[in-house]
Amino acid sequence: MFKLRFTVYILLPALLSLVQLKSGCSFEMYSFDDTPGLGRVFDGIGAISGGGPNFGASFQIIKVEIGSDTQSTDGTESAHMRTPDEENYERGYEWWLMMEAKKRNPDIKLYGLPWGFPGWVGGSTGNIYDDPDRTSMYVVKWINGAKVHYNLTVDYVGIWNERMYNTTYIKTLRKNLDANGLQSTKIIAADYASWYSWETLTEEILADPQLAAAVYGIGVHHAETYSSASAIATGKPLWASEDYSTFNNQTGAGCWARTLNQNYVNGNLTGCIAWALITSWYFDLPYFGHGLMNAFEPWSGHYEVSSPIWATAHTTQFTRVGWKYLKHGSGVGKLTRGGSYVSLVSPDRKDFTIVIETMSYDGSLCFHPNISKWYEVSPQNITLVFDGNLAGITYMNSFFTQLHTAGEPTIFKPLAPMKVENDRLDLYLGVDQILTLTTLGHGRKGQHPRPPPSEPFLLPYTQDFENYSINEEPYLFAQQIGSFEVHQAGGSHGQVMRQMTLRMTVPFCNQTAAGITIIGNTNWTDIYGEADVYNEGTDASKGVFIAARVSKRGCKTNSSQGVFFFFYPEENAYQLAPTLDRGSILQGGYVRGVNKGWNNISLNIQGTTAVGKVNDEIVFTYSNLPYEPNQGFVAVGTGSLGYADFDNVKIMSPSGTYVP
Template sequence: MRRPERAGRSVRRPRHSRVRAGALAFLLTVAAVLTVSPQPAQAATAITINGSSGGRVFDGVGAISGGGGNSRLLIDYPEPERGEILDYLFKPGYGAAMQIMKVEIGGDTNSTSGAEPSHQHTRGAVNCDRGYEWWMMEQAKARNPNIKLVGLSWGAPGWIGNGNFWSNDSIDYLISWLGCATSHGLTIDYLGGWNERGRDLTWYKNLRSALNSRGYASVQIVASDDFGWGSADDALRDPAFGAAISVYGSHYVCGYRSAQTSCPSSATAINSGKTLWASENGSDDYNGGAPALARGINRDYVDGKMTAYLNWPVIAAVTPNVPWATTGVAVAPQPWSGYYSIGRSTWTMAQTTQFTAPGWRYLDSSSGYLGGNRGNGSFVSLKSPNNRDYSTIIETIDASAAQDLQFTVTGGLSTGTVHVWSTDLRSNNPADHFVRRADLTPANGTFALTVQPGHVYSLTTTTGQGKGTATSPAQGGLALPYSDDFDAYATGREAKYLADHQGSFEVTPCAAGRAGQCIRQMSEQAPIFWTTGHAEPFTLLGDVNWRNYTVSSDVLLEKSGYAQLIGRAGNYNHDGPQNLNAYYLRVADNGSWSIRSNSTAGAQRTLAGGTTAALGTGRWHKLALTVNGSTLTAALDGVTLGSVTDAAWVAGQVGYATGQGVTAQFDNLSITPLAGPAPTGEIRGAGSNRCLDVNGQSQADGSVVQIWDCNGGANQRWTSTSSNQLTVYGSKCLNAPNPTAGARVQITTCNGGAGQQWRINADGTITGLQSGLCLDVTGQGTANGTAVALWACNGGSNQRWIRS
């Protein structure tokens, strides 16, 4: 899946809420508890909810854990916050209440926002306790025993098929993964092939035969988790392939990162009689993506008869420098502080999942578009297997006015009380999300409801719905000094906060006579990559706001090659070879060393280097990289190798790295802080690496602020004061004269006004105290002169700032 940066913003519109009964007597009865709309509704739209209507069986709405390490930090959260987050994701009647979850079958290679470890790094060496996906599935099942589980590979270790995924090796590999699931008490319901990498029809037929013969006949195969419905066309030409497949799964059926207004499948797919899934969607911000999610869940069925909707991903439990750091239905970027945030997408998903269950059946004649017009919104109706209960989910995302809906219930469905819940997706106020409304009481099987624009509504005869009440603690930075000797972890596990982005770094017994546990890079050859950029193994840890420090670690090379310490690691680009904003200290077994810099554009530079005594293999050495202001210093075994001056990167994480296929061990990680940041200095955009700059070096009140190449000018030197001001030129303050989204910031003479009050947050965002909005580089731009304005905080790299 290609995931370009998101552009564009939604426009806020007024919110209203109103419910209207269908008959005058009923209207008078409930009028006292209803909010009257200030605008007249249009002529009523009639909807019949007919329990006798035909329709497909509903398989569920859920999300994907994987396709890039997006759940990595969740397991490191403390309690009770970890349990609270899991409840919001999986617990019925509490939050998103996911009904289906796809997990990545780890392959030791980056698959968008990280790499997940394989259960079989080398042929035959199976370890069923690696990684966190087993734990994720166990936690999901503990909260919802009925959740359906799906497995899918993005990449794989290089030993499989000598680099050919479509081989018998990969079939054996997948079956061994199913065996691991069994050892964890987990039943996998569905299994896929190779994510978004086409299909080999013979391979799928062989997979079906192998599953049947090795005790997994109940596992259904999904094909081919790619774009389009070519699998259905292939099945017409190859009936044996069609017989092997249970589900045709397609990605981004409404368009990649689109508004999800139109979501067709194909006539061949629909007429095949097979189950159809929208098996990956989303890739959108956990708040901003909610309107598209609301459309897509309904319209996938209305337009294309798809009976499952899988959002990518479940959660963004990653640090903010990682690609797609705010996607999913929630974010959890700080296990050290316990901070998390539940997005509007959680409540959008809940509007379906808390009112249905897999095994319910869609009612085709009771699903469609309001008034036959896509612009008015869509609705779907489903009935329970008891043939009495039903739920209707309505979205009015694009509607421009209130709409009166007149419902008639027939076909043996309950004519009892109808419970109403709604979410206002044009509101940023959590109190407007997943709200229980006044019940409706049908009269002679009829009732009426007035729906407002920009909402999702759920009408149901069921009970048990609810909205979780747990709240997150405040954000906070990861304090220095920080150290880890790795002795507290079991073999095969990942160290706390250490997140792999290529290769696999896991805990193993230390080598060369050293007692205790160490971190080892486990990938012994180039993997079967999923990304187009073939980065070498690296893993990152820590706070993106760490600035001046020494990172040190003991290192042992197991084979000829090099190992690296990483400092000031910032943003990275998963589609390039090691395209990471960072500094590196590289040492090789032959004694060569270098201090290097790299960027997301792949601009690798050697800043300093030389040769020292050969390190050899199988021997322990102590490496240290000091980053202090613009001075970078390398040391080996306590002896300084060299220093150099460079100002490309001013803050970021630490990490380990090796050459491709180089196995190495690391121990006794230590990060020691140096002098804190100066009170006056540059403020750099994390996404652009350009400085907050007063246009034209002007000192006049009203001069606008932009981003520009960092040059040390007085118009780029900002001071954070004890009175919450950001000053420049000594007497001018950063000012937001208009506290609304999209308003450009400027400088004015400091006067203590509300628009001059700012809070610098632990995640690197800068928030206006008056507006609550974030300082934002407009349009996620990176060019010189791009405007800086206020915008709703969304965690994007264009809203994170680094102080020098």
């Protein structure tokens, strides 16, 4: 018998009229009954971040990148092992992110996945599967490092983001996890395309008992709410281990709500992870706005809590990992006039939650993947009929969302408890609605302070890197190739930003043998930038650069365009190039007055004219810059992969005034 835990709310007649009986219409009856047994175990909903329970999104899984110094969509993340005999568990921000997630929700599950690998992992061929022990131990050490240095237990680990898996490697990874006391870390295979994983991987699991024993669950990207008969036959948990990837407007909220329900209704998928939780990268980088909320102005503190956050909360605030779905036809299914419903019960059968969505085709289009088949949704009266252990419920708490209305949308609004009479509950459902009914007495739309107003990146900007921890990635710089971290240089320069990647990685994206980190505003046109640079010693890069109007970021960084001033102190030379790869050169020549050790380089851009200086002496004045690109970021970087130091970075307008 389920007992309602009342949540006290003021009665909201106007909202109740949206979801309760509308007279004069016929009713469709839907059974909710645990007598036929229960369905699959709910594994949770996640993203690449986490939140506290019963406040906001309340994610149950946080998935993080196992950094490798390689571009993974919008930037690079630092590797924990740049060579086979070197380990460092202070680099990167994922350790901090997982710690903060655990503070807010101690029960959140942690999931690690490589997007790429340091070059040494691929050996002489670049194939990470040539030596599965070497590759798996690189991953095992990251998982063990989380435990030893941060007391974090990594619950799940993947294979290789959106790249072909190897079954020998999967079995070897399981062997080495077990041998190093990490039996509790479960393998999700293989974070690859759904069409291939649902067919080929599942057939391999069915045919290979050792592989089946190694794999906990099958995770695919953008499953479009479906799996396959062979996937279901494995008996493994089935996940959309990457999903959503959609603009965070009301249509994105509709996409996410429909996906969360129909992943189980259509495909028996019990875990779902959004890419990405927060849009926390510069405007004009790839997939801008595809986080479930926005926080991309650290200089202003502005953020936006978008409607997909609350679409998530309709499920996560009223379920827990380990609950079970009811069976299809007895609490899970499609609504006759469009939409879907799922229901879950707690392991002790004391709590029960139903989530209903009625998303229209146009109101829930996903960016990736898009819905291919048109469908219709219309208003409908329904009757929920409770039987088995669910019989006897007298009231259910409820939360309601209405998207795509003429006025302001209603987002995750608590309603008064709904009365169940004679084991029946009559409801009227409109279009583009989400309704959660639950016996749980908690759940709330967490309140937050009004965000500071949005502001552009303000100039002048200066940075000397003295207020950072060693190994930290400096704020506002967004590394695109290579890894830029704060290190101690000694002498008058103290702490500096150093490019640390020495060789090509086993990549996720196309790459080039250079290092680059961007900063600022993609709309900057006329701009001045300067930096002190050091480019000497063992493993030093071949030259350094400062650049402006930099375009093409993310996985297209290898073909970045802009105005690049390359400086080669060992050769007393410079080059002015329109691209990072220097496929063509605008001008080049000899540089006088080059110092041994530190030098200062600057680049001044106005209209079609660029002026470059070394140690405050003009090296070139070039007055025929290409017309495109005529705006973009400022960047610093290296002419090849290798060490180089940057200090006292300054950015301002050519006249020293504010640049919008």
